[in-house]
Amino acid sequence: MSYDFLWQIALILLSTKVFGLITRRFHMPQVVGALLAGLLLGPAVLHILPNDSQMIRQLAELGVIVIMFSAGMETDIRDLKNAGKSGFLVALLGVLVPLVAGAGLSLWLAPTENLLQDFFIGTVLTATSVSITVETLREMGHLQSRVGNTILAAAIIDDILGIIALTIMTSLGGGSDSIFMVLFKIVLFLVFCAVVYAVGFRILDWYFDRSKGQNLRRYPIAGFVVCLLMAWIAEAFFGVADITGAFAAGLMVGATKKSGYIASRLEPVQYLLLGPVFFASIGMDVVLPAMTTNILIFSILLILIAVFSKWLGCGLGAKLCGFSTHECNQIGLGMVCRGEVALIVANKGTEIGLMPDALVGPVVITVIVSTILTPILLKLAYRGKETAKPEESVLDTKSEALDCLDIVTDRLLTAEKEFRNKQ
Amino acid sequence: MSYDFLWQIALILLSTKVFGLITRRFHMPQVVGALLAGLLLGPAVLHILPNDSQMIRQLAELGVIVIMFSAGMETDIRDLKNAGKSGFLVALLGVLVPLVAGAGLSLWLAPTENLLQDFFIGTVLTATSVSITVETLREMGHLQSRVGNTILAAAIIDDILGIIALTIMTSLGGGSDSIFMVLFKIVLFLVFCAVVYAVGFRILDWYFDRSKGQNLRRYPIAGFVVCLLMAWIAEAFFGVADITGAFAAGLMVGATKKSGYIASRLEPVQYLLLGPVFFASIGMDVVLPAMTTNILIFSILLILIAVFSKWLGCGLGAKLCGFSTHECNQIGLGMVCRGEVALIVANKGTEIGLMPDALVGPVVITVIVSTILTPILLKLAYRGKETAKPEESVLDTKSEALDCLDIVTDRLLTAEKEFRNKQ
Numbered sequence: 001m002s003y004d005f006l007w008q009i010a011l012i013l014l015s016t017k018v019f020g021l022i023t024r025r026f027h028m029p030q031v032v033g034a035l036l037a038g039l040l041l042g043p044a045v046l047h048i049l050p051n052d053s054q055m056i057r058q059l060a061e062l063g064v065i066v067i068m069f070s071a072g073m074e075t076d077i078r079d080l081k082n083a084g085k086s087g088f089l090v091a092l093l094g095v096l097v098p099l100v101a102g103a104g105l106s107l108w109l110a111p112t113e114n115l116l117q118d119f120f121i122g123t124v125l126t127a128t129s130v131s132i133t134v135e136t137l138r139e140m141g142h143l144q145s146r147v148g149n150t151i152l153a154a155a156i157i158d159d160i161l162g163i164i165a166l167t168i169m170t171s172l173g174g175g176s177d178s179i180f181m182v183l184f185k186i187v188l189f190l191v192f193c194a195v196v197y198a199v200g201f202r203i204l205d206w207y208f209d210r211s212k213g214q215n216l217r218r219y220p221i222a223g224f225v226v227c228l229l230m231a232w233i234a235e236a237f238f239g240v241a242d243i244t245g246a247f248a249a250g251l252m253v254g255a256t257k258k259s260g261y262i263a264s265r266l267e268p269v270q271y272l273l274l275g276p277v278f279f280a281s282i283g284m285d286v287v288l289p290a291m292t293t294n295i296l297i298f299s300i301l302l303i304l305i306a307v308f309s310k311w312l313g314c315g316l317g318a319k320l321c322g323f324s325t326h327e328c329n330q331i332g333l334g335m336v337c338r339g340e341v342a343l344i345v346a347n348k349g350t351e352i353g354l355m356p357d358a359l360v361g362p363v364v365i366t367v368i369v370s371t372i373l374t375p376i377l378l379k380l381a382y383r384g385k386e387t388a389k390p391e392e393s394v395l396d397t398k399s400e401a402l403d404c405l406d407i408v409t410d411r412l413l414t415a416e417k418e419f420r421n422k423q
Numbered sequence: 424m425s426y427d428f429l430w431q432i433a434l435i436l437l438s439t440k441v442f443g444l445i446t447r448r449f450h451m452p453q454v455v456g457a458l459l460a461g462l463l464l465g466p467a468v469l470h471i472l473p474n475d476s477q478m479i480r481q482l483a484e485l486g487v488i489v490i491m492f493s494a495g496m497e498t499d500i501r502d503l504k505n506a507g508k509s510g511f512l513v514a515l516l517g518v519l520v521p522l523v524a525g526a527g528l529s530l531w532l533a534p535t536e537n538l539l540q541d542f543f544i545g546t547v548l549t550a551t552s553v554s555i556t557v558e559t560l561r562e563m564g565h566l567q568s569r570v571g572n573t574i575l576a577a578a579i580i581d582d583i584l585g586i587i588a589l590t591i592m593t594s595l596g597g598g599s600d601s602i603f604m605v606l607f608k609i610v611l612f613l614v615f616c617a618v619v620y621a622v623g624f625r626i627l628d629w630y631f632d633r634s635k636g637q638n639l640r641r642y643p644i645a646g647f648v649v650c651l652l653m654a655w656i657a658e659a660f661f662g663v664a665d666i667t668g669a670f671a672a673g674l675m676v677g678a679t680k681k682s683g684y685i686a687s688r689l690e691p692v693q694y695l696l697l698g699p700v701f702f703a704s705i706g707m708d709v710v711l712p713a714m715t716t717n718i719l720i721f722s723i724l725l726i727l728i729a730v731f732s733k734w735l736g737c738g739l740g741a742k743l744c745g746f747s748t749h750e751c752n753q754i755g756l757g758m759v760c761r762g763e764v765a766l767i768v769a770n771k772g773t774e775i776g777l778m779p780d781a782l783v784g785p786v787v788i789t790v791i792v793s794t795i796l797t798p799i800l801l802k803l804a805y806r807g808k809e810t811a812k813p814e815e816s817v818l819d820t821k822s823e824a825l826d827c828l829d830i831v832t833d834r835l836l837t838a839e840k841e842f843r844n845k846q
Contacts, residue, residue, distance in 0.1 A: 003665060005481050006488070006655035010648045017644050055481045058428050065429070217694055221440050224695055225433045232429035242426060268688040269695050271640055272647055 005055050009277065011048070012056075015041055016276040029136045029375040031279055036372070038283020051284045056277060061242070063278030064131050066270050068243040069227040071134045071143065071152065072250015073263050077197070079149045080251070086321035087153025090314045091128075094154065094335050095161045097313030098125035101305050109298055112356055116173055120354040123165050124346050124363055125306050129339020129371070130155035131243065131278075136375040137334070140382055147327050151334040152247075154314065158335070159241050160186055166345055173354045182239065189238035193248040200226070201255040208258050219258040220265035226253055241341070282339065286368050291361065299362035306366045307373065310336045330381045337374035338367045428478050432700065434471070435479075438464055439699040452559045452798040454702055459795070461706020474707045479700060484665070486701030487554050489693050491666040492650040494557045494566065494575065495673015496686050500620070502572045503674070509744035510576025513737045514551075517577065517758050518584045520736030521548035524728050532721055535779055539596055543777040546588050547769050547786055548729050552762020552794070553578035554666065554701075559798040560757070563805055570750050574757040575670075577737065581758070582664055583609055589768055596777045605662065612661035616671045623649070624678040631681050642681040643688035649676055664764070705762065709791050714784065722785035729789045730796065733759045753804045760797035761790045 015037035020030030041049045049056075102122030103115075112118050133151060137143040167182040204222065211218060227249040234245025253259055291299075315332030323331065346363045349355030355363075438460035443453030464472045472479075525545030526538075535541050556574060560566040590605040627645065634641060650672040657668025676682055714722075738755030746754065769786045772778030778786075 003484075003655055003658045006485075006651045006658075006665065009485075010651035010655070013644055013651075014648045017641060054477050058478045061426075062429075062432075218440060220691065220695055221436055225437045228429045228433035228436075232426055232433070235426045235429075242429065265691040265695065268643065268691045272643055272688065272692050273696075 005053065008049055008053065008056065009059075009273070011041065012037070012280045013272075013276050016280050027379070029139050029379055031132060031135045031139065032372060032375050034276060034279035035132075035283045038280030039286055039368070039372075040283070041280070042284030042286060044283070044286040044288050049280075049284050051281075051287070056281055056284075059274060060278040060281035063270070063274035063276075063281075064243055065227065065231045065246040066266060066274050067131050067134060067278065069224075069231075069246040069250040069253075070263060070266060070270065071138070072247040072252075073254035073259050074138075074143055075149065075152060075251060075254065077251050077255065079144075079146075080153055083146065083149035083153040084157075086150050086318065086323070088157050089321055090150060090154040090317035090331060090335070091157035091161055093317035093320075094128065094158060094310055094314035095126045095165065097316070098306065098309040099123060099165065101125070101309035102302075105301055105305050106359075109301065110356070110359060112359075116169070117354055117356060120169055120173075120349050121302075121359065121363075123162075123169050124342050124349065124355075125302075125309065125338075125366075126158070126165055127162050127338055127341035127345055128155050128158040128310070128335050129337050129341045130335075132282075132337045132339060132371055132374050133334045133378065135275075135279075136378050140379065142382060147323075147330050147334070150318065150321075150323075150331055154317075154331070154335060156244055156247065159244055159341075162341065162345070163239065166348065169354060170348065170352055173352050185238045186240065189234065189240050192233075192238070196230070197248070197252045197255075200252045204253065204256045204258075208256060216261065220262045223253045223256075223258075223262040224266065282371060283368075285343075286364065288361075288365075295358060295361055298359075299365045302362045302366050303369050306338065306370055307336050326381075330378065333374065333377040333381050336370050336377065338370045342367050428476065431472055431476065431479060432482075432696070434464065435461070435703045436695075436699050439703050450802070452562050452802055454555060454558045454562065455795060455798050457699060457702035458555075458706045461703030462709055462791070462795075463706070464703070465707030465709060467706070467709040467711050472703075472707050474704075474710070479704055479707075482697060483701040483704035486693070486697035486699075486704075487666055488650065488654045488669040489689060489697050490554050490557060490701065492647075492654075492669040492673040492676075493686060493689060493693065494561070495670040495675075496646075496677035496682050497561075497566055498572065498575060498674060498677065499567075500674050500678065502567075502569075503576055506569065506572035506576040507580075509573050509741065509746070511580050512744055513573060513577040513740035513754060513758070514580035514584055516740035516743075517551065517581060517733055517737035518549040518588065520739070521729065521732040522546060522588065524548070524732035525725075528721075528724055528728050529782075532724065533779070533782060535782075539592070540777055540779060543592055543596075543772050544725075544782065544786075546585075546592050547765050547772065547778075548725075548732065548761075548789075549581070549588055550585050550761055550764035550768055551578050551581040551733070551758050552760050552764050553758075555705075555760045555762060555794055555797050556757045556801065558698075558702075559801050563802065565805060570746075570753050570757070573741065573744075573746075573754055577740075577754070577758060579667055579670065582667055582764075585764065585768070586662065589771065592777060593771065593775055596775050608661045609663065612657065612663050615656075615661070619653070620671070620675045620678075623675045627676065627679045627681075631679060639684065640688075643685045646676045646679075646681075646685040647689065705794060706791075708766075709787065711784075711788075718781060718784055721782075722788045725785045725789050726792050729761065729793055730759050749804075753801065756797065756800040756804050759793050759800065761793045765790050 016034035019033030019037040019040075021033070023033035023036070024030050038049075040046055043051050099119070099122040102125035103118045106112055106118040106121035107115070110118070110121060112121070130152065133155070134143060137148050137151070142148055163182060163186065164179070167179050171179055204226070207222070208219060227246050230245040230249035231242040232245070234240040234248070235242040253262060311332035313332075314335040315328040318328040318331040319325070342363065346355055346360060350357065350360060439457035442456030442460040444456070446456035446459070447453050461472075463469055466474050522542070522545040525548035526541045529535055529541040529544035530538070533541070533544060535544070553575065556578075557566060560571050560574070565571055586605060586609065587602070590602050594602055627649070630645065631642060650669050653668040653672035654665040655668070657663040657671070658665040676685060734755035736755075737758040738751040741751040741754040742748070765786060769778055769783060773780065773783060
């Protein structure tokens with residue numbers, strides 16, 4: 001066995017933290033620093049960290065699963081239901097506008113062979129990757145707000161719309177997936193989640209009640225097992241993203257009595273290992289393609305179209321649902337991030353011949369830029385007027401109380417240490 | 424990417440916990456259950472979990488590194504120094520007696536070709552794997568005792584003596600490693616550790632003081648980075664086991680002011696992910712060899728010799744250092760576990776032709792049985808008279824206080840949840 005993963009993980013932990021602290025100095029979210037650390041150390045710049053380690057890849061996948069599971073635990077299903085209607089409109093316009101805008105740009109400038117390829121470029125732009133937005137909103141304390149819930153709902157619906165769009169494109173392009181089968185599976189997944197939710201949290205609560213006063217470790221273990229299983233089931237049986245399954249598991253575990261304790265124990269697992277590996281690995285995946293002037297111009301336009309069309313579509317959807325202009329701006333920017341989803345779609349496209357090789361480079365660049373831009377733009381969008389919400393003050397109290405407990409723990413352990421040393 | 428690792432980790436977490444609770448019902452350490460869970464689900468019995476997953480293997484390696492790092496943090500370097508002299512004698516006799524006894528058994532019964540091969544069987548029996556013992560002692564609250572420190576010191580010295588023995592054997596067998604180079608590297612490693620210790624914990628303490636009152640997450644991240652780097656450096660530059668490096672890192676981080684806080688944050692990482700994967704993977708590595716009657720008889724005798732010779736050698740060493748008979752028994756049994764070290768040695772032997780293929784099976788069986796027997800025997804050895812020690816009462820208070828904090832956290836979060844629900 002090679003032991004290189006030891007220094008690799010150490011370097012990732014150290015660099016994401018140091019870069020995170022630096023970006024915070026500049027009043028930017030720490031997640032921007034973590035992404036830049038991966039970009040700098042990966043093949044794109046210094047090439048210190050490789051991007052072909054299976055271990056790092058799978059740890060990163062665990063990381064995004066835990067992030068979405070935590071987001072699910074923090075989300076109240078009733079708030080999400082309320083946000084569902086507006087989320088649907090946000091997601092729908094957030095898919096249609098980039099689809100048409102991307103196809104239009106491709107038709108105008110890209111070296112594509114037919115209209116199907118143009119629309120595939122549009123399809124790539126429909127994808128939304130919500131994990132970076134979730135982490136940014138959480139860092140700023142805005143995840144549990146009407147805007148936060150709408151973004152979460154829209155991102156989930158976007159994931160489903162994205163699968164449908166991809167399936168339509170591939171079946172038009174001669175792929176073997178049947179659109180009806182895909183729709184059927186999605187409906188089945190939603191039914192499955194509803195059943196698991198209705199039954200699951202009662203079973204968990206019964207179990208938690210039954211084992212009261214015992215060792216508390218069993219609670220986070222049970223929660224984490226449910227998270228992993230739901231993530232796997234979503235991917236393996238329903239063709240839905242694993243993070244959507246993890247989010248559904250989070251909603252369910254969040255409805256149990258022990259959700260707070262479970263979240264507090266999962267937190268170190270996330271920030272001590274899985275989270276940094278995930279954020280860094282996004283940057284590490286970047287391999288800059290060879291550039292010609294034409295491709296460079298196309299890339300810049302694609303970035304502009306990608307950011308602008310998503311912002312416009314989602315913002316418009318939010319406006320139609322009665323959000324204020326300020327909130328529309330936040331929702332639109334929160335959905336800009338493309339992340340790994342767009343890369344997976346592009347990859348699928350090259351496999352079945354719908355994606356010209358020359359355009360993979362611009363797509364990669366668009367994904368990087370949109371991913372790094374999202375937390376920066378979100379931060380700016382929130383810098384304007386602060387909207388005081390009752391939930392936030394509760395959250396502040398909770399977070400302060402937890403910090404106090406941390407400090408009490410720390411004092412207690414220091415005192416015990418000194419006592420032992422004096423003995 | 425295959426998503427199978429999601430259900431595999433879920434199954435490992437669930438089964439190790441369930442089996443752990445079952446073995447605890449029978450007043451046995453939970454670690455026995457975790458080992459059995461891996462054995463049952465692995466290729467040896469049900470063959471549900473594969474043993475060729477690189478991800479699981481490397482997570483397991485991270486697990487044993489974190490276990491030894493935590494053991495280092497809990498150990499006071501002064502206690503370890505005091506235990507060093509007796510530890511040396513325990514380790515020395517614990518290497519010599521199994522070496523001679525194993526060679527004797529092999530000479531008498533095994534189908535070996537020359538005396539060198541007989542002595543190689545003895546060399547395989549010299550290895551000690553301390554992680555299972557550490558976990559068992561910690562579970563019983565006896566890690567921080569004179570016996571615990573002696574076992575830790577002896578296991579480290581055993582690791583070094585084992586490397587020397589293996590190098591002598593391989594150089595006699597025609598290998599390329601020079602014994603002087605190996606000795607030189609070991610001395611260099613010890614000097615390196617001493618320098619890092621002397622400088623490192625002051626630097627860490629200076630940094631911890633400087634960033635007082637800030638976000639506390641940086642402390643465990645810094646500690647974990649040091650742990651990973653020391654583990655890697657030990658393996659990559661000095662040819663010493665990574666867990667020895669992690670233990671040295673733990674000693675250093677344990678001397679800083681924030682060690683208690685760091686340990687409390689690393690705990691969930693260990694019990695929620697890395698620990699269960701490590702224990703299960705030991706069981707999962709077991710592939711039972713094809714058996715003839717002769718090999719079966721030889722296996723049984725090898726197990727007996729392995730357990731008895733280690734117990735006798737180490738117990739004798741402890742007796743010479745003035746330990747009570749009861750404590751000698753505990754020390755001897757704590758060193759019985761062979762674990763992965765013996766398998767690595769055996770593997771090295773087959774590579775250079777010192778280990779007959781027919782004997783790999785018995786060695787594997789010996790490793791399994793000694794690993795599962797160790798926590799059971801230790802538990803029995805501690806069931807006799809309980810030795811009340813001042814450190815233990817402090818530890819109990821600390822552990823109780825931490826449990827209380829856990830419960831307070833839990834209550835607080837539940838109250839916050841109910842408050843939010845009523846809103």
